[in-house]
Amino acid sequence: MVETSNLYYTYEDVTALTFPDIALTPGEHMLVMGPSGVGKTTLLYLMAGLLPPIRGNVVIDGTGLNMLSRKEIDKFRGEHIGLIFQQYHFIKSLNVSDNLHLRQTFPKSTNDKKRLHELAERLGLAEHLSKKVTELSQGQQQRLSIALGLIHKPKLVLADEPTSNLDDVNCIKVINLLKEEAEICKSSLLIITHDLRVMSHFHNRIEL
Amino acid sequence: MNLGYLAYKNMVSKPLNLLLSLMLLSLSVSLVTFVFQLSQQLGDQLNKNIAPFDMVVGAKGSPLQLVLSSVLHVDVPTGNIKLKDMTALQNHPFVEKAIPVSYGDNYKGYRILGTETQYLNSYNAKLSEGRLYQKSFEVVVGSGVRSKLNLKLGDTFISSHGLADSGATGHEEHPYEVVGFLESTGTVVDQLLISNLKSIWDAHEHDGSKHNEGFEDKHQEDYEGHDHNEEHEHKDSENHQGHNHNDEYGNEEHENLEITSLLVKFKNPLGMVQLPRFINENTTMQAALPGLEIQRLMGLLSSGVQTINGIAVAILLVSALSIFISLLKTIRERKQELALLRTYGLGIGKLLGLALLEGLFLALLGFVLGWILGRIGVWGVSQYMQASYGYALRINSPELVELFLLSLILTLTIIATLLASRSIFKLNVAKTLSDA
Numbered sequence: 212m213v214e215t216s217n218l219y220y221t222y223e224d225v226t227a228l229t230f231p232d233i234a235l236t237p238g239e240h241m242l243v244m245g246p247s248g249v250g251k252t253t254l255l256y257l258m259a260g261l262l263p264p265i266r267g268n269v270v271i272d273g274t275g276l277n278m279l280s281r282k283e284i285d286k287f288r289g290e291h292i293g294l295i296f297q298q299y300h301f302i303k304s305l306n307v308s309d310n311l312h313l314r315q316t317f318p319k320s321t322n323d324k325k326r327l328h329e330l331a332e333r334l335g336l337a338e339h340l341s342k343k344v345t346e347l348s349q350g351q352q353q354r355l356s357i358a359l360g361l362i363h364k365p366k367l368v369l370a371d372e373p374t375s376n377l378d379d380v381n382c383i384k385v386i387n388l389l390k391e392e393a394e395i396c397k398s399s400l401l402i403i404t405h406d407l408r409v410m411s412h413f414h415n416r417i418e419l
Numbered sequence: 420m421n422l423g424y425l426a427y428k429n430m431v432s433k434p435l436n437l438l439l440s441l442m443l444l445s446l447s448v449s450l451v452t453f454v455f456q457l458s459q460q461l462g463d464q465l466n467k468n469i470a471p472f473d474m475v476v477g478a479k480g481s482p483l484q485l486v487l488s489s490v491l492h493v494d495v496p497t498g499n500i501k502l503k504d505m506t507a508l509q510n511h512p513f514v515e516k517a518i519p520v521s522y523g524d525n526y527k528g529y530r531i532l533g534t535e536t537q538y539l540n541s542y543n544a545k546l547s548e549g550r551l552y553q554k555s556f557e558v559v560v561g562s563g564v565r566s567k568l569n570l571k572l573g574d575t576f577i578s579s580h581g582l583a584d585s586g587a588t589g590h591e592e593h594p595y596e597v598v599g600f601l602e603s604t605g606t607v608v609d610q611l612l613i614s615n616l617k618s619i620w621d622a623h624e625h626d627g628s629k630h631n632e633g634f635e636d637k638h639q640e641d642y643e644g645h646d647h648n649e650e651h652e653h654k655d656s657e658n659h660q661g662h663n664h665n666d667e668y669g670n671e672e673h674e675n676l677e678i679t680s681l682l683v684k685f686k687n688p689l690g691m692v693q694l695p696r697f698i699n700e701n702t703t704m705q706a707a708l709p710g711l712e713i714q715r716l717m718g719l720l721s722s723g724v725q726t727i728n729g730i731a732v733a734i735l736l737v738s739a740l741s742i743f744i745s746l747l748k749t750i751r752e753r754k755q756e757l758a759l760l761r762t763y764g765l766g767i768g769k770l771l772g773l774a775l776l777e778g779l780f781l782a783l784l785g786f787v788l789g790w791i792l793g794r795i796g797v798w799g800v801s802q803y804m805q806a807s808y809g810y811a812l813r814i815n816s817p818e819l820v821e822l823f824l825l826s827l828i829l830t831l832t833i834i835a836t837l838l839a840s841r842s843i844f845k846l847n848v849a850k851t852l853s854d855a
Contacts, residue, residue: 252853256849259762261761261762261848261849261852262849281766281767282766282767282768285761285764285765285766285767286764286766287764288762288764289762289763289764289765290764292762294762296852298852298853300755300756300758300759300852301756301759302425302428302429302756302759302760303432303756304425304428304429304431304432305425305428309420309428312420313420313425313763314763316420316421317760317763317764317765317769
């Protein structure tokens, strides 16, 4: 169960951002929509504990992020939250397989090769596992980014425009994968998107 | 996956940075360890070789040369002295032992030393095989010579004139026979072929009668310097030599026998104070103190050693700086990756650990490479010295001083890494990730 209450954030006192309360049960998904600049990504960072809210709180499975120290939030995030970024971030010195493996390792050693291969297979990355991340195409990078957000079976998956670089075939694959994973791992799913292809598959949504 | 693997991958992903830092570091380490080993081993070796003797008495000349030639067997001798002049010294109450040595020939570049068996006792040299020499032209062989020349018991060989392997033939009439082998002592004995004094005299007696060039001529000149009485005796002895060169030397003969030098060990430390001065002031011979001469030699070397150490320390500091700069650069370049790792659940401590691992890995690798390079250098010098002086250097396992150097390098690296990593503490994860 993921709940936010009265979240408020402001960047250097210029733009004040208030957010509607969100409640997600395990396995439930929600789309976040709205024009640029309303703070969609900020909401995502607040929920991931990457930004401390000025007011309000995020409670994930009974744990209030405002009760945790910075170190504890890092650890909590590593275990329970999966982030899929709009810009892709990888460890460039590691190959695809090692990047995925690294995400499984910290902080909890879930050294599960089977899951790594299964996920790579489902995202069409299986034959690219030994490649450098810089050798992947944009679409492949986006799929790797999605795999990194899901591989450690998080309780909350936060995705920022996860389909922007995908063709229709891969887009459908990713949508189905996100739904299936949420179902299997009982993950709550929050997706920021402008993509009409995504919207037609998810009906629970909020406008910012 | 552990942090070490990630640190390693990060490091090898920038091979040029790695190469530069490693080269600087290993260069300084190899310089320091090489010079240290060289000066220490030379000093040790020299001290070990001079330890059995307090004083050398030989012909006038450079005292350093006398010590180098008669004790360390690396230089040519200053000349010869008369054995009979030594009797007083040998019986002096301050003297514990006085061992005459005589040399001038070699076999394939290894010196043949004529001396008493007491000489072997002084160096604690024990037989590993065979027996000691009992009569002329029997030799025992030092362990280094044995392994180099591959000699066997019963082998015979012909010595050549001089102290270096010139290929010139010498004393065909008197082949030496190998009767024993010595255990390795780690001293100059290992590099010698040792026989009795008489072998040297017998070999050169023939030369004397044939009026060969070399040592013998020099002896003659030395004789001229002595008083008339001695000259007469000399002539007498030449007559004698005519008929009885295969017999034992009589007393009369003894009067004119020559040795290269006398190695003296004092019983009483007063001897060290009184005898050298007495000999130098009142006789035509000179007395040299090996300890003093070697100290002087090492003093000359040590200023060179210090200069090289200074250069090495400067390179070490530059290499620490290069590690600092390259870490600073990679941490800046990898800001986003560090932010990503934060979202993976790695705290600031772990990120710092990652940077430290990378730095320490580099330092350790640089040290090991440098250490190996230094040892290769020692090995190279050892080959050269063995070929030209018969001295070999050991390839030692890491020593305390070198471990101290390692800890100094590790400390420098930790400081450099921490300084370079300050930005990790101030990392704004959300902002960094959005700024792609």
